[in-house]
Amino acid sequence: MSVNAKQLISDFKNGLWQENPIFRLVIGMCPTLAVTNTMVNGLAMGLATSFVLISSEIVVSLIKKLIPGDVRIPSYILIIATFVTFVDYFLKAFYPSIAASLSLFVPLIVVNCLILGRQETFASQNPVHRSFADALGMGIGFTWALLLLSAVRELFGMGSMFGLQILGDWYRPMVIMVLPAGAFITLGILIAIMNVIGKNATNDTTCH
Amino acid sequence: MEKNSTKAMIITLATIGIISAILLTFVYQWTIPYIEANQEETRRIAINEVLPTAEEINQVERESQIFYEGYDSSGNRVGMAYQHSGGGYNGPIELMIGVDLEAEEIIRISILNHQETPGLGARITEEEYKSNFAGKPFGDYEVVKTPPSKTMEVQAVAGATISSANTTRIVEEAVSMINNAYGGGS
């Protein structure tokens, strides 16, 4: 395998586990906690964020030389906000029920620090193909983490998965799991578990 | 040098802004018909739900509010539907209410949009809660936690008293809006 392909694969794999946005970097917490009350919401948020991440990393990587250093951040935010508006109208037009249940958190993708952070640390310094690999890996990493968190919350909180009742009538749903309190506690426990699996626990919020 | 870089900064931001605005205009033009059709469809389904016996719906404007009058196949008015919204637990709740003006009672309600907690407040959309209002006379309702024993009592969704109380308040408001526009239900 050529060096180039190896590089691409490692860029891609980075976000899946080693620098997983949620479990290792602990960024993008607002949507992570807010929309993971059902698996459908978690998946939709993961995909929407991935789309914005991939498109904006491609664009930023393409025009990085044209942007003066001082207006870097505002330019990135503008680009991101444009893609977010696109996603928002797309969801409202073709998936109205998902758009309704994610509501405010679709526009809030604009300020998801994961996306801005990747522009700053990766796309602005690397060529398009590597930025694409990075964005894809980060997007999938973000999505699977959201799915896992929402699976735990929906299963215990409502006894269902993807809206299908899994646990029978004998199960009394732990309502706390779908409430804010349950979101914080579940994520805390999941990160602790990931720290045990990943051993070298270094997570500390890198962006505020 | 200083001046040049300031100029470059402004030009860059303005260019990105203009491109963004143009692209979004296209996105808006492309999606808005679908979005409007979705809203229209949700409204139509809701009106059908709250006026099940109506064959034909007439949209009328009174007191600068829009009402939907339902007529059966022989042209008799079977009821009125009205869309109303108000604050819920997490955000606005939008509902459609169908009333029988002659009998001065609610036929049914239907929830169009809400932001309530899944598994709790979101259960205001379920039949168990909505059926509370079926056949209720106009007036002020009382939210109770046990199965209702009096006519004006409405049973709250378990664990979601606030969502239930808010929805009930929105229903009361909607009824008084209709009463105002139609002169006390005559």
Next chain:
Amino acid sequence: MSEFTQLVLLFFGTVFVNNFILVRFLGICPFLGVSKQVETAMGMGLATTFVMTLTGAATWLINTYILEALNLPFLQYVSFIIVIASLVQFVEMFIKKTSPVLYKSLGIFLPLITTNCAILGLALLIPLNGYSFIGSTVFGFGAGIGFTLAIVLMAGLREKLEFGDVPGVLKGVPVTLIIAGIMAMAFMGFSGLITI
């Protein structure tokens, strides 16, 4: 209810009942990242409150007189984020010129505020809830105070936690999240206190 009572209720409702951090999940990043010491948490909270109050007023004006007047709803997100970014920049320059002391204590937090989702969330909630101009400003101020309250409480708990015996795997982020969960449960006690 008089206009004034409603504003007072809106303020307390925003601080306690619909707390931005613990109920609405807005502004979690600074809540986890800048809550190690009470003093810095206070600084962050005050800087955020300041920007939020201005954002409340500014977004109402932009939304009413530009976006709604010219029928440009699709530019809402883009224009709100520009307003917030420029507001933060402006506040930074203003404080730097007028009060070096204040700048020293708040300055380092200001650049971080642009990407604080509590601010954009606030801006987006204003047209959604249909507040008046004064209402928007009060809502922004209340949101800021609520944010400050949660972040300062968390910092106080974390300062105490320094001396606690936390199991190894829970150290750092996990235990902070679990504490936040317990705080969220406590704040659930306020629900229903005020309905707006």
